[in-house]
Amino acid sequence: MSEKKIRILIGKPGLDGHDRGAKYIARALKDEGYEVIYTGLRQTPQSIANTAIQEDVDFVGLSLLSGAHNSLFPKVLDLLKKNDAEDIIVFGGGVIPEDDIPFLKEKGVQAIFTPGTPIKEVVEFIESKRDKIGK
Amino acid sequence: MENNKKSFYIKKIKNGSHRDIARAISQIENNIQENEDLIDEIYKHTGNALVIGVTGSPGSGKSTLVDKIIDQELNKDKKVAVLAIDPSSPFSGGALLGDRIRMQKHSSNPDVFIRSMASRGHLGGIAVATSDAVKILDAAGYDTIIIETIGVGQTEVEIVELADIVLLVLAPGMGDDIQAMKAGIMEIGDIFVVNKKDKDGADKVKMEIDYVLNIKYHDNPEDKNPIKKVSALNNEGIKSLVGTIYDYMKKLKKENKWEIKRKERIEKELNKIFSKKLQKLLDLHINFSENIHKWVDKIYQKEETPYSLINKKINNFIKESEVL
Numbered sequence: 001m002s003e004k005k006i007r008i009l010i011g012k013p014g015l016d017g018h019d020r021g022a023k024y025i026a027r028a029l030k031d032e033g034y035e036v037i038y039t040g041l042r043q044t045p046q047s048i049a050n051t052a053i054q055e056d057v058d059f060v061g062l063s064l065l066s067g068a069h070n071s072l073f074p075k076v077l078d079l080l081k082k083n084d085a086e087d088i089i090v091f092g093g094g095v096i097p098e099d100d101i102p103f104l105k106e107k108g109v110q111a112i113f114t115p116g117t118p119i120k121e122v123v124e125f126i127e128s129k130r131d132k133i134g135k
Numbered sequence: 136m137e138n139n140k141k142s143f144y145i146k147k148i149k150n151g152s153h154r155d156i157a158r159a160i161s162q163i164e165n166n167i168q169e170n171e172d173l174i175d176e177i178y179k180h181t182g183n184a185l186v187i188g189v190t191g192s193p194g195s196g197k198s199t200l201v202d203k204i205i206d207q208e209l210n211k212d213k214k215v216a217v218l219a220i221d222p223s224s225p226f227s228g229g230a231l232l233g234d235r236i237r238m239q240k241h242s243s244n245p246d247v248f249i250r251s252m253a254s255r256g257h258l259g260g261i262a263v264a265t266s267d268a269v270k271i272l273d274a275a276g277y278d279t280i281i282i283e284t285i286g287v288g289q290t291e292v293e294i295v296e297l298a299d300i301v302l303l304v305l306a307p308g309m310g311d312d313i314q315a316m317k318a319g320i321m322e323i324g325d326i327f328v329v330n331k332k333d334k335d336g337a338d339k340v341k342m343e344i345d346y347v348l349n350i351k352y353h354d355n356p357e358d359k360n361p362i363k364k365v366s367a368l369n370n371e372g373i374k375s376l377v378g379t380i381y382d383y384m385k386k387l388k389k390e391n392k393w394e395i396k397r398k399e400r401i402e403k404e405l406n407k408i409f410s411k412k413l414q415k416l417l418d419l420h421i422n423f424s425e426n427i428h429k430w431v432d433k434i435y436q437k438e439e440t441p442y443s444l445i446n447k448k449i450n451n452f453i454k455e456s457e458v459l
Binding site: 004005007026027029030031032033034035036037038039040043044046047050051053054055056083084085 | 158160164165166223227228229230233239243249251253255
């Protein structure tokens with residue numbers, strides 16, 4: 001097999017200990033044929049950005065339920081930018097109030113998937129970027 | 136890639152830029168044919184790293200052990216790279232790569248580079264691109280490169296073709312699997328690691344390995360492989376294990392086996408490249424892929440037989456090329 005595989009990092013920044021959502025999405029994306037890297041709970045933005053770079057992923061999906069998304073998501077984006085990796089597409093999920101979504105998008109998070117989103121929507125989002133990432 | 140750009144890229148790999156090392160690994164994963172020149176360019180910078188293979192059944196504690204070996208190497212001011220291989224799904228082609236969960240504390244250390252690789256349909260416990268990924272990391276200046284294989288059973292022994300030293304990790308409580316492993320995987324371990332030594336049965340596992348090795352090395356007991364009991368989770372016995380790895384390396388070098396081993400590796404690699412190229416070339420000339428379904432039908436209908444059909448096609452090609 002020499003086809004170009006899409007690689008996705010599912011990261012959980014911050015201190016909340018709820019990873020059912022993250023694990024669910026990691027598994028579902030694997031079943032859709034993507035290579036998914038999961039790094040476990042309580043990651044710092046620094047370690048998520050470094051992992052994204054070492055794994056050369058096309059996407060980073062951030063899952064957060066603690067409410068700290070407005071501070072942690074932009075931190076990951078900043079670190080990617082600092083490391084010449086701003087082409088990596090960042091999306092988010094978890095308990096995120098509607099009101100916060102415009103702010104996060106303005107900061108560069110390209111999509112937010114709130115609880116109950118069918119996996120199909122996530123896949124459609126990823127597939128819509130295929131040309132952009134050259135795969 | 137044009138020459139200027141390429142040499143700049145290689146320079147960045149050699150300088151240890153994580154971004155460029157990672158991209159180079161993706162390139163060879165996705166298409167080795169287009170990137171053969173990259174591997175050839177860096178080749179002269181390879182051969183300096185110690186390549187350690189870590190293999191064993193699923194759940195034997197390979198990732199946790201690798202995490203602790205990284206600690207020991209960092210204590211000695213070494214730069215460490217890890218290639219952690221997990222299986223791709225034969226159904227979706229996707230993969231869930233989770234080995235690095237156990238090593239995440241190293242993810243912010245600039246002296247550590249960890250990369251997960253999916254097997255992408257390759258059997259043998261590693262991925263097709265693993266061997267070239269090792270070369271990239273070697274050229275990038277990592278002193279120690281650890282390859283963690285897929286959780287293996289009996290015959291996934293390809294790691295022996297890539298690593299200088301193979302650690303075979305075993306753990307108690309996995310039934311009678313020592314018996315099962317006698318034929319295949321037991322033969323590739325340079326150092327046997329009995330992990331989870333705090334658990335019941337660890338001594339028994341050690342005794343069983345000891346028994347097998349005593350038979351194997353009956354006439355030359357000085358060559359018997361080391362067996363080390365450790366608890367990776369509790370960080371016990373790891374320093375001593377790493378000491379054993381370096382002693383083993385020194386022994387191989389002293390007995391001139393190091394060079395033999397590395398030459399065998401090159402030989403196997405050349406064989407692989409040769410087979411792949413030859414197959415591709417012949418495929419092109421006898422239109423194998425194009426005609427395979429037609430030929431299957433003919434053989435199914437008993438109009439042809441398998442050996443004679445392939446011999447005929449190859450002989451035709453040879454005849455034609457002689458005319459040319």
